[in-house]
Amino acid sequence: DTAxxxxxxxxxxxxxxxxxxxxxxxxxxxxxxxxxxxxxxxLKIMFSYNNKELIINETVPNRFSPKSPDKAHLNLHIxxxxxxxxxxxxxxxxxxxxxxxxxxxxxxxxxxxPGTRLTVL
Amino acid sequence: xxxxxxxxxxxxxxxxxxxxxxxxxxxSASNYFxxxxxxxxxxxxxxxxxxxxxxxxxxxxxxxTLNKTAKHFSLHIxxxxxxxxxxxxxxxxxxxxxxxLTFGKGTLLTVNP
Numbered sequence: 001d002t003a004x005x006x007x008x009x010x011x012x013x014x015x016x017x018x019x020x021x022x023x024x025x026x027x028x029x030x031x032x033x034x035x036x037x038x039x040x041x042x043l044k045i046m047f048s049y050n051n052k053e054l055i056i057n058e059t060v061p062n063r064f065s066p067k068s069p070d071k072a073h074l075n076l077h078i079x080x081x082x083x084x085x086x087x088x089x090x091x092x093x094x095x096x097x098x099x100x101x102x103x104x105x106x107x108x109x110x111x112x113x114p115g116t117r118l119t120v121l
Numbered sequence: 122x123x124x125x126x127x128x129x130x131x132x133x134x135x136x137x138x139x140x141x142x143x144x145x146x147x148x149s150a151s152n153y154f155x156x157x158x159x160x161x162x163x164x165x166x167x168x169x170x171x172x173x174x175x176x177x178x179x180x181x182x183x184x185x186t187l188n189k190t191a192k193h194f195s196l197h198i199x200x201x202x203x204x205x206x207x208x209x210x211x212x213x214x215x216x217x218x219x220x221x222l223t224f225g226k227g228t229l230l231t232v233n234p
Contacts, residue, residue, distance in 0.1 A: 033221075041159075041208055041226070041227045041229075042226050043227075044224070045221050045223075056221050090165070109167045109170070110167070110222065112164040112165050113164060114164050
C-alpha cells in the first residue's frame with residue numbers, strides 16, 4: 001500500500017489558471033509538508049502542517065494556499081499559475097518532531113510522496 | 122536561517138570505487154543531519170541520518186561522519202554499484218516542534234559499470 005500518495009501525477013495547464021494538488025498519507029503521521037523541486041533539482045520546503053495547524057510558511061507567494069482538512073490530508077491550491085511555478089511538487093509526512101519530557105529532542109524521518117510534475121504553458 | 126552547501130554537484134566513479142559527498146551547514150544549533158537518495162523520476166528516500174551527539178554512523182556500505190566544530194558532514198559509499206547511481210541530498214535541521222529540513226543542492230552520482 002502506498003504510504004504517501006499524491007494526485008495528479010502530472011498536471012499541464014495554461015498560465016493564469018487555478019489548480020489543486022492533493023496529498024494523503026496512511027502512516028498515522030501528524031505532520032505534513034509541501035516541497036518544491038525546481039528544474040535544477042533543488043528541494044525547498046514550502047509549508048508544514050502539524051495536526052491541521054500551519055507551522056511553517058516559507059515566504060511562499062500567497063497564490064499558494066495549503067489546506068489540511070484532517071491529519072491525513074494536505075492539499076495545495078495554486079491561483080493564477082505562472083511559468084515559474086513549473087516544477088515537481090512533493091508532499092511528505094512524518095511523526096511530529098519535538099521535545100519530550102526530560103528535554104529529549106526527537107527527530108523523525110520524512111516520507112515523501114511520488115511527486116506531481118506541474119507544467120505551466 | 123540555515124544554509125547548507127553540498128559538494129560536488131556531480132560525481133562519476135567506477136563500479137567498486139568509493140564515493141564521498143561533503144556538506145557544510147551554517148547554523149551551529151543544527152543537530153540532525155539526514156541524507157536522502159533520489160533515483161531518476163522517483164521520490165527522495167532517507168538512506169541514513171546522524172544526530173549531533175554522534176560522530177559517525179555506518180549502515181553496510183554507507184557511512185556518515187559529522188564534525189560539529191567545523192560544521193560539516195560527509196556521506197561515504199564504499200564498493201559502489203550501478204544501482205547507487207542517483208541524486209543524493211544532504212540536509213540539516215534544528216530539532217523541535219517547528220523542525221524543518223534545509224537541503225543541500227544535491228549531488229548527481231554516476232557509477233560506471
